[in-house]
Amino acid sequence: MLSTVTSKGQITIPKEIRSLLNIKxxxxxxxxxxxxRAILVPVKTLRDLRGTVAPREGxxxxxxxETAKSAVAQRVREEME
Structure with a gap:
């Protein structure tokens, strides 16, 4: 698929590519x-990932x-020793 670069250096990503990569x-x-070569990669944020991992049962x-905070704190303590 071809796209033209404007005088401002902008391009339009073809709809088919946007749909394939889920770019909104x-x-x-x-x-x-x-x-x-230039490879176009969608950037996902934490907000995009929200809800993709369910908490452990119970x-x-x-x-x-809290578990994650404790693990990070422990790693920081170990790195500082």
Whole structure:
């Protein structure tokens, strides 16, 4: 698929590509350069990932969050020793 670069350096991503990569208005994309090619990569945020992982059975969001905070704190303590 071809797209034209405007005088401002902008391009339109063809609808078929946007649909395939699930790119919506105001989404961010990254261009990765590999061997003389530019690869378009959608950038996902934490908000995009919200709700994709269910808490363990018998636990709550607050409990999972506390467990994660404790693990990070422990790693920081170990790195500082």
């Amino acid at each position: 208005p105001n989404d961010r994309v990254d261009f990765v350069i590999e061997g003389g 636990s709550s969001f607050a409990g999972e969050r």
